[in-house]
Amino acid sequence: MSADRIWELMGRKLSNEASAEELQELDHLLRVHPDLHFSIQTITDLWQQKDDDESSDQLQTAYDQHLRRMREKGISINKESYQELHEPVTVEADWDMETPRRPRRNFKIRAISLTTLLLAVAAWFVWRPSNTGKSIATNGVADTGGVLPSEISTNYGTRTTQVLPDGSRVWLNAGSKLVFGKNFGENLREVTLTGEAFFDVAKNPDIPFVIHTNTLDIRVLGTQFNVKSYPTDKTTETSLIRGSVEVVVKKRPNEKYVLKPNEKLVVLNDQESTQHWGNGADLLPVKENLIAIKNLTYQQGDTSDIESAWVRNKLSVKDMPFSEMAKIMERWYDVRFEFRNKKLEEVWITGSFDNETLSQALEALQFSFAFNYEINDKTVIVY
Amino acid sequence: MPLTPSLDELKRRIALYDDESAYKELFFAFHRPLLQFSYSFVQSYEVAEEVVSDVFMAIWERRRQLEEIKNLRVYLYICTKNASLKSLLKQQKHISITLDDLKVELESPHNNPEQLLLTAEMRNRIQQAVDHLPPRCKIIFKLIKEDGLKYREVAEILNLSVKTVDNQLATALRKIGNAINIDLRKAIRF
Numbered sequence: 001m002s003a004d005r006i007w008e009l010m011g012r013k014l015s016n017e018a019s020a021e022e023l024q025e026l027d028h029l030l031r032v033h034p035d036l037h038f039s040i041q042t043i044t045d046l047w048q049q050k051d052d053d054e055s056s057d058q059l060q061t062a063y064d065q066h067l068r069r070m071r072e073k074g075i076s077i078n079k080e081s082y083q084e085l086h087e088p089v090t091v092e093a094d095w096d097m098e099t100p101r102r103p104r105r106n107f108k109i110r111a112i113s114l115t116t117l118l119l120a121v122a123a124w125f126v127w128r129p130s131n132t133g134k135s136i137a138t139n140g141v142a143d144t145g146g147v148l149p150s151e152i153s154t155n156y157g158t159r160t161t162q163v164l165p166d167g168s169r170v171w172l173n174a175g176s177k178l179v180f181g182k183n184f185g186e187n188l189r190e191v192t193l194t195g196e197a198f199f200d201v202a203k204n205p206d207i208p209f210v211i212h213t214n215t216l217d218i219r220v221l222g223t224q225f226n227v228k229s230y231p232t233d234k235t236t237e238t239s240l241i242r243g244s245v246e247v248v249v250k251k252r253p254n255e256k257y258v259l260k261p262n263e264k265l266v267v268l269n270d271q272e273s274t275q276h277w278g279n280g281a282d283l284l285p286v287k288e289n290l291i292a293i294k295n296l297t298y299q300q301g302d303t304s305d306i307e308s309a310w311v312r313n314k315l316s317v318k319d320m321p322f323s324e325m326a327k328i329m330e331r332w333y334d335v336r337f338e339f340r341n342k343k344l345e346e347v348w349i350t351g352s353f354d355n356e357t358l359s360q361a362l363e364a365l366q367f368s369f370a371f372n373y374e375i376n377d378k379t380v381i382v383y
Numbered sequence: 384m385p386l387t388p389s390l391d392e393l394k395r396r397i398a399l400y401d402d403e404s405a406y407k408e409l410f411f412a413f414h415r416p417l418l419q420f421s422y423s424f425v426q427s428y429e430v431a432e433e434v435v436s437d438v439f440m441a442i443w444e445r446r447r448q449l450e451e452i453k454n455l456r457v458y459l460y461i462c463t464k465n466a467s468l469k470s471l472l473k474q475q476k477h478i479s480i481t482l483d484d485l486k487v488e489l490e491s492p493h494n495n496p497e498q499l500l501l502t503a504e505m506r507n508r509i510q511q512a513v514d515h516l517p518p519r520c521k522i523i524f525k526l527i528k529e530d531g532l533k534y535r536e537v538a539e540i541l542n543l544s545v546k547t548v549d550n551q552l553a554t555a556l557r558k559i560g561n562a563i564n565i566d567l568r569k570a571i572r573f
Contacts, residue, residue: 004553007560011552015527017534039563043556046509047528059411062418066410066436070443077403077443 002029006036014047074295076319153177154195157334159310164189167202168209171311174331175230196228198311201243215267220245225259226308231269232327239264239296239307257293264307266292309352315361316352325349326382333358335375340383344371390455397442398449410439413456416530417463423485423522424467434470438462456532460540482541485518489525505563512562516555523548524555 009026012018018026030040070077154160154172161171166185172178176195184190189201189209201209203222211218213229215236223243229236238247240259247257247265257265296305297318309316315332317325323345326337335358339345347369353361362373362380374381390412396405414435421431438459442449452458471480516524522541526532527548534552538545 004557007557008549008553010556011527011549014556015534015552017549035564036560039560042505042509042563043560046559056411059414062414062432063407063410065432066439069433069436070440073440075440075444077406 003033003036005029006033006040010040010043014044072294074297151177151179155334156331166204166207166209169200171198173197173228173310174334193227193229195230196226196310198224198226198308200224215250215269216265217248217250218245219248224308226311228307230327230331234269236267236269237264237307239305241296241305241308259293262296262305264294264296266294306352314352314354315356318350320349321345322347322349322382326380329358329361329380333361334378336379338379338381340381341371344382347371394449394452394455397446401446406439406443409442413459417459419488420460420526420530421463421467423487423518424464424480425470426486430470430474431467434463434466437466454536454539457536457539460526460532460536464540482519482522482543483517485522487518487521487525489513489521490529508562508565509559512559516558520551520555520558523551527552 006026006029009018009022009029012022013026030036067077152160152162152170152172154174154176156175159171159173161169163169164184166189168189170178170191173196176193176197178197179192181188181190181192185207187207189204189207190212191210192212194213199209199211199220201220201222201224205221209220209222211220211227213227213236214231215229216238218225218227218238220243223245224241225243225245226239226241227237228239238245238259240261240263242261244261245259247259249255249257249267259265296307298305306316306318310332315328317328323339326339326345329335330337349365349368351364351368353364356364358380359375362375365371366373372383390409393405393409396402397409417435417438418428418431421434422428425431425434441462442459449455468480513521513524523537526537526540527534532540534545534548537543537548541548
């Protein structure tokens with residue numbers, strides 16, 4: 001029936017699928033069917049009418065929400081995930097730093113300011129046979145399960161490990177202190193931590209293990225997890241490897257956070273600095289920014305998480321600005337960093353070191369992006 | 384809907400340079416059509432938002448392989464379809480779903496009524512005719528008219544033959560056209 005054919009051809013015409021012959025055929029058929037002219041015309045008008053586009057505000061909201069979900073799932077698209085939690089947004093012009101030394105096809109290596117793309121500068125280094133004897137500095141603390149000292153501590157540049165009387169084991173990162181509570185192990189296994197430690201807590205449901213830090217208390221039964229609570233850092237992080245822990249943030253004693261394996265709780269230490277976030281309407285409310293549960297971070301091609309990499313003698317970071325990385329290196333190597341070029345502080349770094357010396361590490365970083373450094377005694381000047 | 388060459392360009396920028404602004408552009412271009420497409424399956428905008436977000440997440444995570452995808456537009460729709468079906472399965476709402484189970488929402492054809500010189504009754508009729516299109520017919524109509532997809536793209540996305548797409552669109556137009564015609568005859572009679 002020719003009317004049916006008309007609709008078929010109309011469909012093709014409207015969707016730009018019709019051939020020249022088909023358009024001709026349609027013209028011809030329409031001449032035979034004047035009764036259809038009005039409806040054909042109306043449908044054509046309707047078809048061509050464009051809907052109001054979704055406003056860009058709505059799209060932006062949807063996009064922000066999408067980025068938030070990505071962050072929650074531990075997928076980083078840019079440094080925003082890190083930066084939004086840590087500091088107010090500042091926008092600066094891009095500046096490209098092509099590196100002549102490490103050309104990689106299809107990859108532009110750039111230094112990045114806060115709002116542009118993040119290109120993880122992958123720094124792959126030769127894996128050396130580890131000389132374990134050297135790697136964990138014992139710092140005068142014997143690795144025995146014997147008499148418990150009242151505290152163990154490490155200076156910058158050293159790390160230590162200790163087996164506690166209850167069979168739990170603690171690794172203490174550089175510049176950290178662990179104080180044991182009186183009567184440790186009687187009714188409670190209570191410790192106070194400053195700095196960073198990895199705990200492998202022996203299971204004993206009757207005697208809970210409690211860790212106090214400046215900002216939070218962690219209660220565990222038996223589990224493996226990392227606590228990072230350096231007074232100089234912007235956040236306190238509790239990262240759970242296995243088991244389960246319960247965290248109470250001191251400023252909000254009524255809320256309990258129960259972590260599942262592979263999650264970490266990030267708490268902002270300095271409440272003042274959160275004030276800045278109120279400015280951007282599309283940012284999360286301040287309260288949500290203060291405490292966040294995230295997934296642990298993994299380097300591509302590595303099955304171990306970054307949070308506890310230091311226990312395995314690896315200095316490992318992902319999507320971290322050089323300024324933050326410098327803080328870790330300061331503790332790791334017992335040095336001070338001085339940035340003469342502020343732009344460098346905002347270069348984002350992903351990579352890991354195994355047993356590199358300070359100058360090896362700095363040289364390796366130079367492969368990834370251009371900068372100069374000088375080491376004067378215990379100060380590293382970066383420019 | 385971006386033109387194909389610019390879509391390829393976006394694809395390249397994301398795959399090779401981790402270009403977030405290209406990723407955002409892609410999101411902006413496809414968010415609404417994919418959201419509505421997903422809604423046809425999951426019938427909840429909340430769930431559809433999650434589905435679309437998951438699809439875009441996967442795009443970012445697999446961005447290195449993006450260049451292997453020939454038609455990113457079709458790929459996005461197919462991912463959205465699969466993710467929507469998976470979400471339904473998870474909610475155990477449906478063991479299986481066919482195109483005839485879809486609940487398709489079309490943009491109102493009368494967003495700018497002043498552009499079309501139609502009586503209120505005529506508008507009503509058209510609206511009703513569109514509303515009453517069978518789901519299969521309606522989704523094809525929507526994907527072609529509103530999302531600007533080609534016949535063969537729709538065929539690939541919905542797993543149909545191009546012939547079926549052709550027929551279904553003709554059916555949709557005929558039904559709407561008939562509604563207009565009936566109204567016209569009525570108008571003449573009075």
